[in-house]
Amino acid sequence: MLYREAHVLLDELARRREYTAIGDAANVAARIERLTKLHDVGILVSEETRRRVGHAIRFSPAPPTPVPGKAEPLQTYVPVGDGAETNAHSSTAGPPVT
DSSP states (O other): OHHHHHHHHHHHHHHHHHHHHHHHHHHHHHHHHHHHHHTTOSOOEEHHHHHHHTTSEEEEEOOOBOOTTOSSOBOEEEEEEETTOOSOOOTTSOSOBO
16 A cells, blocks of 8 residues: 555645746746846747747846846847848847847
C-alpha cells in the first residue's frame, strides 16, 4: 500500500510543477503587457521571444524594469521593423538589436 501512496504523491507533485511553469509564463506575459503602458509602446516582447524571432524582426531594448515576482529586472524589447529596415526606432528604447 505504501508504494501506491508514494506513486500517487509523486504523480501529484509532477503535475504541480507543470502548473507552476505555466503559471510563471502567464504571470510574466501579464507583466510585459502592463509594461507597454509604462514604456508608452504598443508591443513589447520578452528576451525569449526576441531570441526565437531571430533576424526576421529588428528590436530596440526597452529599459530593464523590476516586476513583482522576479529577482532581476525584466528585459523587454520593442519591435521596430523587419530585419531589412534600418530606419528610426522608438524614442523610449535604445538602439536596435538584431
